[in-house]
Amino acid sequence: MEILCKVFLVLLLFAVVAPELGCASHNVRIFAPSLSRLAASAASAASQPYRTSFHFQPPKNWMNDPNGPMFYNGYYHLFYQWNPYAAVWGNITWGHAVSTDMIHWDILELALVPDQWYDQYGCWSGSATFINGKPVLLYTGWSNVSFSRDNQVQMQAMAIAANYSDPLLREWTKLPQNPILTAPVGINSTKFRDPTTAWLGEDGKWRMIIGAKRKHRGVALLYRSSDFIQWEKAKHPLHTVALTGMWECPDFYPVPASASITGLDTSANGPHVKHVLKVSLDDTKHDYYTVGTYITSSDSFIASNANLDAGLGLRYDYGKYYASKTFFDSKKNRRILLGWVNESSSELADIAKDWSSLQAFPRIVWLDEEDNDRLLQWPIEEIEMLRKEKFSLKSSQIDKGATVKVEGVKSAQLDVLVDFELPQLNGAEEMVVNTNNAQQLCSVRGATRSGVLGPFGLLVLASEDLSEQTAVFFYIMSNGEGKWNALICNDQSRSTLAADTDKTPYGSFIPLSGMEKTLSLRVLVDHSIVETFAQGGKVCITSRVYPTKAIEDKAQLYLFNNGSVPVHLRELTAWDMETVHIGSI
Ligand SMILES: *[C@@H]1O[C@H](CO)[C@@H](O)[C@H](O)[C@H]1NC(C)=O
Ligand SMILES: *[C@@H]1O[C@H](CO)[C@@H](O)[C@H](O)[C@H]1NC(C)=O
Ligand SMILES: *[C@@H]1O[C@H](CO)[C@@H](O)[C@H](O)[C@H]1NC(C)=O
Ligand SMILES: *[C@@H]1O[C@H](CO)[C@@H](O)[C@H](O)[C@H]1NC(C)=O
Numbered sequence: 001m002e003i004l005c006k007v008f009l010v011l012l013l014f015a016v017v018a019p020e021l022g023c024a025s026h027n028v029r030i031f032a033p034s035l036s037r038l039a040a041s042a043a044s045a046a047s048q049p050y051r052t053s054f055h056f057q058p059p060k061n062w063m064n065d066p067n068g069p070m071f072y073n074g075y076y077h078l079f080y081q082w083n084p085y086a087a088v089w090g091n092i093t094w095g096h097a098v099s100t101d102m103i104h105w106d107i108l109e110l111a112l113v114p115d116q117w118y119d120q121y122g123c124w125s126g127s128a129t130f131i132n133g134k135p136v137l138l139y140t141g142w143s144n145v146s147f148s149r150d151n152q153v154q155m156q157a158m159a160i161a162a163n164y165s166d167p168l169l170r171e172w173t174k175l176p177q178n179p180i181l182t183a184p185v186g187i188n189s190t191k192f193r194d195p196t197t198a199w200l201g202e203d204g205k206w207r208m209i210i211g212a213k214r215k216h217r218g219v220a221l222l223y224r225s226s227d228f229i230q231w232e233k234a235k236h237p238l239h240t241v242a243l244t245g246m247w248e249c250p251d252f253y254p255v256p257a258s259a260s261i262t263g264l265d266t267s268a269n270g271p272h273v274k275h276v277l278k279v280s281l282d283d284t285k286h287d288y289y290t291v292g293t294y295i296t297s298s299d300s301f302i303a304s305n306a307n308l309d310a311g312l313g314l315r316y317d318y319g320k321y322y323a324s325k326t327f328f329d330s331k332k333n334r335r336i337l338l339g340w341v342n343e344s345s346s347e348l349a350d351i352a353k354d355w356s357s358l359q360a361f362p363r364i365v366w367l368d369e370e371d372n373d374r375l376l377q378w379p380i381e382e383i384e385m386l387r388k389e390k391f392s393l394k395s396s397q398i399d400k401g402a403t404v405k406v407e408g409v410k411s412a413q414l415d416v417l418v419d420f421e422l423p424q425l426n427g428a429e430e431m432v433v434n435t436n437n438a439q440q441l442c443s444v445r446g447a448t449r450s451g452v453l454g455p456f457g458l459l460v461l462a463s464e465d466l467s468e469q470t471a472v473f474f475y476i477m478s479n480g481e482g483k484w485n486a487l488i489c490n491d492q493s494r495s496t497l498a499a500d501t502d503k504t505p506y507g508s509f510i511p512l513s514g515m516e517k518t519l520s521l522r523v524l525v526d527h528s529i530v531e532t533f534a535q536g537g538k539v540c541i542t543s544r545v546y547p548t549k550a551i552e553d554k555a556q557l558y559l560f561n562n563g564s565v566p567v568h569l570r571e572l573t574a575w576d577m578e579t580v581h582i583g584s585i
């Protein structure tokens, strides 16, 4: 069997696929709960107010990281870390869902389950790579010391599809050569995980990185391979940054330097390409990205701006958003970003509702042409197919202290776009602004305080009496030296009357040149999630909220201004959104 598998893999690598030579006997399904059970629980969960209408979530139980996203043979595939037994983390498998549009998902059998000595306690995060057009999966197996060989805890393993002619790729086969990598000397084997999508170098060899740490230094270990099975550690990591702690779920990909929204295959490189390195900081649970240059001669990465190096500068999202991963969508030539959105409620609340976590709405990412150190993010265009009734408000003034209801909107599932005219910046209050104090300023200068140029913005998931509301607002500040920043906040401090949830407001700054005509917001509201895309996607903030009154058709939408200077609204457009049912096939 081992020889057959090796032959199969060699054939696979050279593009001749022989589906009759499966290795299925290595994949013993000791784990999969039956699909009928999944479907039955979906029905009971549907009546809950916090389940979402257009975000991916399994019918029940705990989910975390997105894994191995890809487009293959007409289908988008999403794998995800999932506990088949409970609404809390544990017993981690790879759930598997497919879609033709990343909106309507169907859940399939589990793709990977813990059934080997090297992944006995969980099949942890990993990625998909196309080898001659066929996807293979790399993931981290979690064993424990008493169970594993050589005291290894985290090891890298590989799986191939049992039948590449099946467009759904329902069945995955772990290689007999697994684990293909164990922790190298100098790296604690509990700090060695999350292999990336591999890319091809000019020498024809594959490269991938794995998250690790040395003392307090975050490390992206680099490995090279000719055959995808034998991997050799490069002498130097692709990149490291002192004092950033363990790097989880690294992601490394090219973007066009021309700031085009067109995405690139992960192996693309050349003079018109920049690279993005993203790391998920285990210490703070935030995803940081940095734009820079991939130097192929030394197989290393250099951040364009050292102050914005990985783990120090910019985040994909300033709210609940972690362990994200991108993939190149060859169907529409774009780079798609997926991310795990945790709950903000207590574990007891998660157990009571029998599920935990969402996937963020898929976003496209590309370089910001106004600031080449920054990425822009925007919901994929497919979302527009869900738009139903449209509400709009045009050209009106929002006075000091005003709260203006958007008449007719009674929905907890909305896509809202709003443009404010940029006010005269002269009067802006002077404030010390740095990358670390935005979130704090969102609390101390929150929606309820009166300022000068702000706070102004939206109240979403607001109850009729406004006792529940989630404010999404701007507040313009001067640094006293002729520079301005728009503080952008998601303020969930009044989002629910329930007590046991984390209501910390989140925020960041958008630097302003003063030449902008407008300040814009796009907010996706979906029952218990609020995703904000400010100023065309320069800053994103995702919140989890649990209103008790502002639910379903009791949820309303308002504009407000608590600054002393009136704000001019150019246009607000809001759509009520269709509900998407997650099925199983
Ligand atoms: C993991 O699975 C075992 C059954 O195999 C179960 O007893 C245990 O409670 C599960 N743990 C969690 C956290 O789901
Ligand atoms: C390994 O797993 C077994 C079974 O769950 C557990 O009893 C033991 O404590 C674990 N050992 C370590 C070192 O984590
Ligand atoms: C592989 O999948 C194709 C398409 O679904 C199917 O026709 C074929 O029978 C499958 N082969 C095996 C060996 O299962
Ligand atoms: C490796 O990390 C684990 C978990 O943090 C720790 O308990 C262990 O002592 C470390 N081992 C070494 C050799 O430092």
Ligand SMILES: *[C@@H]1O[C@H](CO)[C@@H](O)[C@H](O)[C@H]1NC(C)=O
Residues within 6 Å of the ligand: 285, 322, 342, 343, 344, 345, 346, 502
């Ligand atoms: C997820 O959210 C819970 C509840 O707010 C929190 O305790 C936990 O630390 C979070 N985990 C991550 C990885 O963000």
Ligand SMILES: *[C@@H]1O[C@H](CO)[C@@H](O)[C@H](O)[C@H]1NC(C)=O
Residues within 6 Å of the ligand: 401, 403, 447, 448, 449, 450, 459, 471, 560, 562
């Ligand atoms: C505006 O400020 C007033 C006074 O502090 C406060 O009562 C009101 O709730 C604020 N409006 C919003 C939308 O936060």
